Amino acid sequence: MKTRITELFGIKHPIIQGGMHFVGFAELAAAVSNAGGLGLITGLTQRTPEDLSREIARCREMTDKPFGVNLTFLPSVNPPDYPGYVKSIIDGGVKIVETAGNNPVKWLPALKEAGIKVIHKCTSVRHSLKAESIGCDAVSVDGFECGGHPGEDDVGNWVLLPRAAEELKIPFVASGGVGVASQLVAALAMGADGINMGTRFIATKEAPVHENVKQAIVAASELDTRLVMRPLRNTERVLVNAGVERLLEKEKALGAAIKFEDIIPEVAGVYPKIMLEGVMDAGAWSCGMVAGLIHDIPTCQELIDRIMSEAQTIIRKRLEGMLAA
Numbered sequence: 096m097k098t099r100i101t102e103l104f105g106i107k108h109p110i111i112q113g114g115m116h117f118v119g120f121a122e123l124a125a126a127v128s129n130a131g132g133l134g135l136i137t138g139l140t141q142r143t144p145e146d147l148s149r150e151i152a153r154c155r156e157m158t159d160k161p162f163g164v165n166l167t168f169l170p171s172v173n174p175p176d177y178p179g180y181v182k183s184i185i186d187g188g189v190k191i192v193e194t195a196g197n198n199p200v201k202w203l204p205a206l207k208e209a210g211i212k213v214i215h216k217c218t219s220v221r222h223s224l225k226a227e228s229i230g231c232d233a234v235s236v237d238g239f240e241c242g243g244h245p246g247e248d249d250v251g252n253w254v255l256l257p258r259a260a261e262e263l264k265i266p267f268v269a270s271g272g273v274g275v276a277s278q279l280v281a282a283l284a285m286g287a288d289g290i291n292m293g294t295r296f297i298a299t300k301e302a303p304v305h306e307n308v309k310q311a312i313v314a315a316s317e318l319d320t321r322l323v324m325r326p327l328r329n330t331e332r333v334l335v336n337a338g339v340e341r342l343l344e345k346e347k348a349l350g351a352a353i354k355f356e357d358i359i360p361e362v363a364g365v366y367p368k369i370m371l372e373g374v375m376d377a378g379a380w381s382c383g384m385v386a387g388l389i390h391d392i393p394t395c396q397e398l399i400d401r402i403m404s405e406a407q408t409i410i411r412k413r414l415e416g417m418l419a420a
């Protein structure tokens with residue numbers, strides 16, 4: 096399949112693996128890229144820029160296909176060493192960066208000068224237009240269904256994607272809630288040039304996370320995610336568990352008075368415990384509603400091949416067949 100996204104990134108299939116904290120290590124990024132998609136290393140999961148440089152080098156040993164790095168810009172009192180991470184990306188010869196969180200405008204000149212293509216992840220049409228206006232090459236439009244941070248507008252992809260298509264000139268991919276071929280075809284029909292998947296890629300053989308995480312996703316239904324941190328305007332969609340129930344109780348009890356400090360036990364430092372040790376009730380970890388559509392743990396190659404071949408069947412047989420001769 097040839098789309099503006101496969102052309103932009105030099106990949107075979109219009110499928111991107113979104114950056115994921117403590118999931119997006121070199122093993123997963125390389126597996127996705129080797130399967131013809133675009134794999135992304137999660138920059139901030141690497142503790143220092145030097146660690147990121149090593150991770151990029153490791154990924155390059157595992158694939159000769161294009162791969163990228165996710166850089167998430169979070170509001171924080173002690174910001175990470177962003178200039179250092181950007182330098183590691185540039186020096187490491189990476190040519191694709193997924194930015195997310197705050198406006199990446201400050202970092203674009205350096206990235207562009209190094210010939211890097213930038214795809215910014217946004218949860219609204221207005222942020223997508225902003226990304227276009229500051230010179231991003233593409234956007235990932237993340238609907239309300241998504242695992243992670245859906246923003247505060249709560250617009251699902253059924254409306255968000257065609258709205259993005261009405262306004263954007265740069266290519267965009269559909270992100271959030273995507274896991275199966277029919278959604279790729281629907282996304283293309285709604286004007287997207289590909290898909291970005293997070294949760295679906297966690298439940299793959301190569302995802303370097305604890306087996307408990309993969310099994311929890313397979314066991315979960317579309318009803319098993321919750322929105323946390325809404326009162327802090329930092330909404331995150333997570334898989335429900337005992338830690339999340341505790342967090343929600345605190346939100347109910349403290350109301351508008353809640354502060355980040357109140358929920359530190361349920362959110363801070365949780366990812367290594369969950370992803371590496373498999374302590375599933377440790378606290379809140381991002382997971383999308385698409386869990387309801389995930390029933391197996393294939394290799395990345397099997398997953399991507401399945402999506403592409405079923406998409407072809409849907410387009411050629413089901414859709415074409417509906418047109419009167």
Ligand SMILES: Cc1cc2nc3c(=O)[nH]c(=O)nc-3n(C[C@H](O)[C@H](O)[C@H](O)COP(=O)(O)O)c2cc1C
Nearest residue numbers: 113114115116195241242243271272293294381383
């Ligand atoms: C466990 C997990 C961790 C994530 N961490 C990040 C992150 O660090 N930075 C980021 O930009 N997006 C992050 N995301 C969001 C994904 O990149 C992607 O946009 C999202 O998962 C898409 O929704 P889906 O899970 O329904 O496919 C994370 C998602 C998950 C499930």
